[in-house]
Amino acid sequence: MVQRIPEPIFNKYFSPANEPDHFIISDEIRKSVEFTRHNLLDLKPIRTGLNLILCKNVLLHFKEEERIEVLHMFHDSIDRGYFATEQTQKIPPEMQDCFEPVVANAQLYRKVS
Ligand SMILES: C[S@@+](CC[C@H](N)C(=O)[O-])C[C@H]1O[C@@H](n2cnc3c(N)ncnc32)[C@H](O)[C@@H]1O
Incomplete structure (x- = not known):
């Protein structure tokens, strides 16, 4: 790498x-x-005003409804910025108003609303 x-x-x-x-x-x-323990399923933002969240090979361990809740928490945590995840993870249709794809060949999204 x-x-x-x-x-x-x-x-x-x-x-x-x-x-x-x-x-x-x-x-x-x-x-x-800064390294911090954070149980994503608590659904509490670790902080707000973030510009980038990278979350790789984690959401795949969650149920679809948990994934959506965590993505809402990420959305609330980002000010103006981006969310990136692994190639095989897709933004669920319910979240497509919140994040828009930035490029066609990677799972990189921009917060839109
Ligand atoms: C397959 S590993 C991926 C590790 C790393 N992100 C990578 O891509 O190499 C899955 C990770 O998800 C973390 N994880 C699982 N459930 C979690 C939760 N509820 N909150 C935060 N992290 C969690 C595990 O601790 C583990 O480190």
Whole structure:
């Protein structure tokens, strides 16, 4: 996956780790990341005013009605911005007024209302 990172960004933010094909991300990036436990099915936004939510290989574990509730919570959490998920996950028809596709070849959506 790191092969897909543009070379100038890779060179700036990654250094080799002790194992082959393993890399350490720079402290500059690491310090800007906050790790928090969040049960999505609580349906409470972890925060609002977000510009991007990436949620990959998680919604597939939920029932369709749970997926819709979580997507509503994501929608409420985003200010002006985007939601991205894995290639096999689709936005349910009930949510198509809330998120519009940005590109044809990826599951990247823009909040619309
Ligand atoms: C197949 S893994 C995907 C991990 C990672 N997102 C990826 O794509 O490599 C599914 C993840 O969903 C998380 N998960 C399952 N139910 C969840 C819930 N109710 N709230 C938050 N995360 C949940 C699990 O903890 C697990 O890390």
